[in-house]
Amino acid sequence: DIVMTQGALPNPVPSGESVSIxxxxxxxxxxxxxxxxxxxxxxxxxxxxxxxxxxxxxxxSGVSDRFSGSGSGTDFTLKISGVEAxxxxxxxxxxxxxxxxxxxAGTKLELK
Amino acid sequence: EVQxxxxxxxxxxxxxxxxxSCKVSGDTIIAYYMHFVKQRPGQGLEWIGRIxxxxxxxxxxxxxxxxxxxxxxTSSNTAYLKLSSxxxxxxxxxxxxxxxxxxxxxxxxxxxxxx
Numbered sequence: 001d002i003v004m005t006q007g008a009l010p011n012p013v014p015s016g017e018s019v020s021i022x023x024x025x026x027x028x029x030x031x032x033x034x035x036x037x038x039x040x041x042x043x044x045x046x047x048x049x050x051x052x053x054x055x056x057x058x059x060x061s062g063v064s065d066r067f068s069g070s071g072s073g074t075d076f077t078l079k080i081s082g083v084e085a086x087x088x089x090x091x092x093x094x095x096x097x098x099x100x101x102x103x104x105a106g107t108k109l110e111l112k
Numbered sequence: 113e114v115q116x117x118x119x120x121x122x123x124x125x126x127x128x129x130x131x132x133s134c135k136v137s138g139d140t141i142i143a144y145y146m147h148f149v150k151q152r153p154g155q156g157l158e159w160i161g162r163i164x165x166x167x168x169x170x171x172x173x174x175x176x177x178x179x180x181x182x183x184x185x186t187s188s189n190t191a192y193l194k195l196s197s198x199x200x201x202x203x204x205x206x207x208x209x210x211x212x213x214x215x216x217x218x219x220x221x222x223x224x225x226x227x
Binding site: 092105 | 147149156157158159161162171172173174207209211212213215217218219220
């Protein structure tokens with residue numbers, strides 16, 4: 001199985017600061033079609049997860065442009081430019097390249 | 113607007129089974145692969161498996177192969193997750209989701225296994 005490893009944030013983070021969340025996969029997620037099958041989700045407290053980024057860097061519909069995704073085949077970054085109160089929650093990376101799909105353990109964002 | 117409506121919370125006895133439902137509205141279920149995800153209290157997300165409602169083909173994570181069974185009923189636009197031989201380790205919230213570019217999630221259903 002592909003293992004997804006996420007980094008931590010130096011919580012709490014001051015409002016307005018920019019932060020980067022890292023994720024590493026144990027296997028390249030770059031497929032032969034040129035797409036990298038890495039998704040980012042945010043789970044706000046008490047809510048279902050919601051998709052932020054798919055194919056490593058494509059923002060999902062309705063997602064603020066403060067969120068951006070980047071990376072290589074195995075190392076990925078989700079950047080939040082100017083954190084706001086609504087960004088609080090747990091961020092998960094997830095690989096959709098092969099079964100079983102796997103999630104990282106999550107990175108918690110707390111606001112100061 | 114596509115919505116996924118899951119069935120209500122369950123309190124079940126150890127050793128029994130439970131079947132959870134996930135009804136799709138706003139679109140036809142055969143337009144999506146339906147996935148189920150487990151989240152134990154205070155823990156992260158764990159992919160259980162997915163079903164293609166068009167042909168009933170399924171994929172499971174290895175650890176859920178003898179625990180979970182996914183089915184779908186296209187006439188009612190509903191996907192199901194059956195969990196068998198329940199133990200305290202199965203106490204969790206279970207989400208259904210389309211997972212991916214067209215991303216929709218149910219509200220989650222809490223299953224509590226207790227005698």
